[in-house]
């Protein structure tokens with residue numbers, strides 16, 4: 035099993051995580067790291083780490099000054115190049131799955147990228163309806179909207195797109211029951227605190243009808259959707275916006291969780307965290323747990339796909 039690994043933003047913690055995790059990952063698969071060898075050597079020297087002899091690279095991107103903890107045009111350009119190279123390895127069947135280390139969105143913006151992150155980029159480049167889901171065995175949250183300003187969320191709660199999302203989410207996972215959260219406090223309290231729940235309820239009913247089973251339940255009261263009782267009932271929740279799902283998920287399962295792109299022709303997993311500029315190149319030993327879990331999941335998902343084709 036070969037994994038194409040993009041290094042993310044070289045001014046962040048991605049390279050350190052990759053170097054510290056390599057020996058363990060290499061016991062499970064053949065990882066290929068998409069990075070220019072000069073940058074690898076320089077980054078490792080800055081970190082005071084050795085580059086393992088067995089570490090295989092696929093050169094890409096420009097050589098530039100690593101400036102720890104800063105979002106630069108150069109780091110954005112290089113992280114995009116690493117991502118594109120890793121994706122191309124999977125598309126050309128030279129790797130079985132893509133695992134991404136974190137990019138910095140401001141750096142991508144400075145480098146002129148129109149995409150906000152990997153999920154947007156995968157959707158745009160592959161012309162497929164990518165869905166973002168993060169989590170771990172106990173709880174996965176699917177995000178109906180993700181990288182949009184909060185003020186635009188309510189406008190996006192429309193019946194047809196939500197039905198489409200729910201059906202595609204089900205098709206990607208085949209698990210049930212799946213809880214769908216409301217948008218407003220107390221799920222609108224019967225329309226007293228907002229009316230979006232009416233649209234959500236109709237979308238749930240229509241998706242269940244189309245699937246032919248009671249897969250989706252809700253709209254759930256958002257502030258009670260992550261209680262131990264609800265987590266015993268639902269291992270998967272659909273959340274309507276980024277922080278509705280990711281704030282509780284990270285409070286409960288940070289490090290352990292991973293990011294999985296659903297609805298794509300390629301397997302892609304990632305870490306649950308960002309570039310952590312505040313601790314990059316400071317000898318603070320960032321947690322590698324999410325990366326290790328993302329790698330394991332990529333292997334499992336790629337094996338499943340292999341067995342189905």
Ligand SMILES: NC(=O)C1=CN([C@@H]2O[C@H](COP(=O)(O)OP(=O)(O)OC[C@H]3O[C@@H](n4cnc5c(N)ncnc54)[C@H](O)[C@@H]3O)[C@@H](O)[C@H]2O)C=CC1
Nearest residue numbers: 135136137138139140304306307308309310312313320321
């Ligand atoms: N998969 C990806 O490419 C992701 C990229 N990002 C991007 O990363 C950038 C920074 O994002 P932030 O919101 O600041 O979140 P962040 O996850 O980078 O940092 C939040 C806090 O968590 C800590 N932290 C993060 N990862 C850690 C680790 N492995 N070990 C120990 N501590 C860790 C950081 O030190 C910081 O205090 C943004 O541009 C964001 O969009 C964020 C999440 C995922």
Ligand SMILES: NCC(=O)COP(=O)(O)O
Nearest residue numbers: 151152153154280293304
């Ligand atoms: N908050 C999750 C995140 O930013 C990851 O985004 P993506 O790069 O996987 O699209």
